[in-house]
Amino acid sequence: MYGGGYIFDEPNRVQQREEQLHDDPEKLAAFEMRIANGEKIEPGDWMPAEYRRQLIRLIEQHAHSEIIGALPEGTWITRAPGFKRKLALIAKVQDEIGHGQLLYNAAETLGKSREAMINDLLSGKSKYSNVFNYPAETWADVTVIGFLIDAAAIVNQVANAKGSYGPYCRALDRICYEESFHLKQGHDAFIELATGTPDQKAMLQDALNRWWQPIMHFFGPPDKASSHSEKLMQWKVKMASNDDMRNQFLDAYVPKIQELGLTLPDPLLKKNEETGRWEYSDPDWDLFFEVIKGNGPCNKERLDVRKWAEEHGRWIRKALMKPGTFERQALPVA
Amino acid sequence: MNDSLDPRVNRLTLNKTDDPFKVEEGENWNVFEVFHQEKRGAHHEHVGCVHAPDAGLALVFAKEQYGRRKKCVNLWVVRSADILAFNQEDEDMFANNLEKTYRDASGFKVMEKINKFKAKAK
Numbered sequence: 249m250y251g252g253g254y255i256f257d258e259p260n261r262v263q264q265r266e267e268q269l270h271d272d273p274e275k276l277a278a279f280e281m282r283i284a285n286g287e288k289i290e291p292g293d294w295m296p297a298e299y300r301r302q303l304i305r306l307i308e309q310h311a312h313s314e315i316i317g318a319l320p321e322g323t324w325i326t327r328a329p330g331f332k333r334k335l336a337l338i339a340k341v342q343d344e345i346g347h348g349q350l351l352y353n354a355a356e357t358l359g360k361s362r363e364a365m366i367n368d369l370l371s372g373k374s375k376y377s378n379v380f381n382y383p384a385e386t387w388a389d390v391t392v393i394g395f396l397i398d399a400a401a402i403v404n405q406v407a408n409a410k411g412s413y414g415p416y417c418r419a420l421d422r423i424c425y426e427e428s429f430h431l432k433q434g435h436d437a438f439i440e441l442a443t444g445t446p447d448q449k450a451m452l453q454d455a456l457n458r459w460w461q462p463i464m465h466f467f468g469p470p471d472k473a474s475s476h477s478e479k480l481m482q483w484k485v486k487m488a489s490n491d492d493m494r495n496q497f498l499d500a501y502v503p504k505i506q507e508l509g510l511t512l513p514d515p516l517l518k519k520n521e522e523t524g525r526w527e528y529s530d531p532d533w534d535l536f537f538e539v540i541k542g543n544g545p546c547n548k549e550r551l552d553v554r555k556w557a558e559e560h561g562r563w564i565r566k567a568l569m570k571p572g573t574f575e576r577q578a579l580p581v582a
Numbered sequence: 583m584n585d586s587l588d589p590r591v592n593r594l595t596l597n598k599t600d601d602p603f604k605v606e607e608g609e610n611w612n613v614f615e616v617f618h619q620e621k622r623g624a625h626h627e628h629v630g631c632v633h634a635p636d637a638g639l640a641l642v643f644a645k646e647q648y649g650r651r652k653k654c655v656n657l658w659v660v661r662s663a664d665i666l667a668f669n670q671e672d673e674d675m676f677a678n679n680l681e682k683t684y685r686d687a688s689g690f691k692v693m694e695k696i697n698k699f700k701a702k703a704k
Contacts, residue, residue: 290670291670292667292669292670292671293670293671294671322588323587323588323590323591326589326590342650346646346647346650349632349633349647350630350647353613353630353631356613361607361610362610362633363605363606363607363608363609363610364607366605366610367604367605370602370603370604370605371602383587384587385587418630419630422629422630425651426651549584549586549591549596552584552596552597553591553594553596555596555597555603556594556596558603558605559603562609565609565610565611565635566609568611568635568636568639569611569635570635570636576661576663576664577608577612577613577663578612578613578661578662578663579613579662580613580615580630580631580662581615581631581662581665581667582615582628
């Protein structure tokens with residue numbers, strides 16, 4: 249599901265810019281020409297150090313988001329209302345874990361091992377989409393996640409699937425295909441509550457009110473506040489600006505929420521028909537950065553559960569090791 | 583007791599020790615490339631890879647990962663380290679000489695000759 253539009257950047261960019269200066273200018277020109285012509289970059293190709301670093305960061309955080317994102321939804325598998333909803337939720341959670349695997353593999357082609365990525369997640373060095381640091385309190389939360397968070401992620405992933413790095417695009421094509429089911433089942437469950445009893449409707453409205461700010465946070469800070477996306481856009485690592493993606497999401501989904509008689513907790517939210525852009529109150533960006541730093545309601549639980557799984561899975565990973573298989577190790581080839 | 587909404591999480595003993603946990607390099611096994619056959623008679627096509635301790639389990643994981651949707655009648659796995667490929671940067675060696683009509687079906691105009699022969703025979 250879950251490529252958050254916002255990708256956290258470690259604060260060591262200065263050193264990387266130095267490295268960038270050492271890229272062979274002739275090779276760099278050929279590389280940029282190739283991207284400008286719409287060609288894909290493949291793992292064995294020459295690429296600038298900064299391109300590699302940014303892609304690892306992007307794909308790795310996307311992978312972590314898939315895995316961590318399965319936790320709040322997984323919570324509700326045992327309590328999903330009815331057999332069909334339970335089957336669908338199990339299938340969706342399995343898909344998300346599968347997406348995590350596809351993305352870890354794509355990131356590995358750039359030279360970082362899956363073990364190193366998992367360690368960086370557990371140590372807090374590498375981030376995941378901020379929305380998963382909030383709890384899924386009721387079944388209505390699951391429908392809001394399944395419908396609106398998945399929808400937001402699809403906006404981002406469909407854009408990224410047209411990017412320049414071959415293995416990431418191929419993984420995203422597969423992911424987007426499966427996401428269409430996630431979105432549809434989420435919309436269906438959302439509509440069921442919205443058109444149900446007064447209690448169901450109230451439960452959904454409450455979930456929507458609580459999730460609206462994290463959803464507005466999803467695509468990251470406004471363009472005027474983020475400084476370094478020009479090069480990433482030229483290299484087709486980032487395919488659309490935060491504000492453009494947010495606008496595209498609002499355009500497609502606000503009407504789908506309002507047509508069900510639900511309201512959104514922002515009195516300023518409206519489309520400016522002249523500019524075609526949505527206007528809204530600024531979400532609390534200080535809170536956003538506070539949650540990224542680790543101080544959200546669920547950050548600790550998510551990482552603790554992840555660590556528990558790694559600790560308790562170790563014995564079986566070791567038990568399955570067979571001599572011979574590991575004589576030659578390699579990263580994925582494509 | 584943890585303070586989670588998830589009863590399953592509350593049953594776990596989280597952070598038994600405060601030691602940071604580190605996955606060792608190689609602990610996630612080896613990498614296998616996966617090839618998927620959509621129907622009988624079709625080629626096996628590369629679809630991605632899986633991490634597995636051996637080829638047998640790689641097949642099991644590949645079925646879970648690449649065979650749970652869409653049609654699939656067979657899968658292959660092969661250790662990524664065993665794939666031999668040309669260097670991506672040497673792609674220019676595949677550039678075709680445009681004068682290669684001698685190895686192309688379009689380079690042989692049989693009908694022209696047959697028509698000429700038939701015209702002459704009349």
